[in-house]
Amino acid sequence: MRPKTEALIVIDVQNDFCPGGALAVADGDAIIPRINELMGEFAVKVLTQDWHPEDHASFAANHPGAEPFSLTEMPYGPQVLWPIHCVQGSDGAAFHAGLATDLADLVIRKGFRAAIDSYSAFFENDHATPTGLEGYLRTRGVTDLTLVGLATDFCVAYSAIDAAKLGFNVTVLEGACRAIDLDGSLAKARADMRAAGVRLEA
Numbered sequence: 001m002r003p004k005t006e007a008l009i010v011i012d013v014q015n016d017f018c019p020g021g022a023l024a025v026a027d028g029d030a031i032i033p034r035i036n037e038l039m040g041e042f043a044v045k046v047l048t049q050d051w052h053p054e055d056h057a058s059f060a061a062n063h064p065g066a067e068p069f070s071l072t073e074m075p076y077g078p079q080v081l082w083p084i085h086c087v088q089g090s091d092g093a094a095f096h097a098g099l100a101t102d103l104a105d106l107v108i109r110k111g112f113r114a115a116i117d118s119y120s121a122f123f124e125n126d127h128a129t130p131t132g133l134e135g136y137l138r139t140r141g142v143t144d145l146t147l148v149g150l151a152t153d154f155c156v157a158y159s160a161i162d163a164a165k166l167g168f169n170v171t172v173l174e175g176a177c178r179a180i181d182l183d184g185s186l187a188k189a190r191a192d193m194r195a196a197g198v199r200l201e202a
Contacts, residue, residue: 007044007142009121009133009163010035011149011156011177013099014050016085016092018150023085025151025178032098034176035148039103044142046133047101048121048155050086051093051109058117059084069182076126079117080182088112108133119158122166134166144169148176157189164196171199 013035015021018028039045052058060068060081068083086093095101108131110118118124121133137145145168147160156177163170172193179186193200 001043002041003144004043004140005142006042006144006146007046007137007140008038008042009145009147009149009159010039010045010047010099010104011121011147011159012048012050012086012151013096013149014086014092015094015096016050016090018096021085022083022092025180028150028178029096029098031148031150031176031178032096034173036098036100036103038146038148038173038176039100042146044137044140045104046106046108046121046136047095047099047104048108048110048149048159049093049095050118050155051088051112052086053112053114054084054087055114056111056117057115058082058111074116074125076116076124079125086111106136119155120162121155121159122162127162137168142168145171147172150178152177152179153181153185153189157193160193160198161196164193164198170197171201173201175202 016023017025060066066081070081116124145163160170160172
């Protein structure tokens, strides 16, 4: 068992991000056995869950004429318009059946505010509205975070960078993540994470 100051953050291992889902990440379910093993090593284990209302502003279907994966401008900056995914209460929003969810201490739901998307486990995409995860980790005495899950170049990277900015020591286990890689987004995310002081390990 690792020290109690270390936490495992498992990002969005949900049906819609796994093969067959509405926003499937290639090979997304292949990381689950390793994540389940890791959960046995950490005293503090947190799952994040994308949790969108049907009228969410990040859905292309809610912007007449917009194509999925196109960009639009939101008050908080550029926003990718996604296929409808992880709608609250849907099968797609549920955790993958293979994930050992019973081992988790906390589930943080994000993206539930209709007007703003939330990639990071720590902040909405305005980089100002907190999810409350930081406070939870601080009160449990956590200083070091290991991040795994989906997808490397969006929710994992945003979470890792925010965590590093907040002063946590952050490691991303790339072998326990999978990426969307939209127009070079993986290379950019890896560079951004390194620049923020995040350790990338296999």
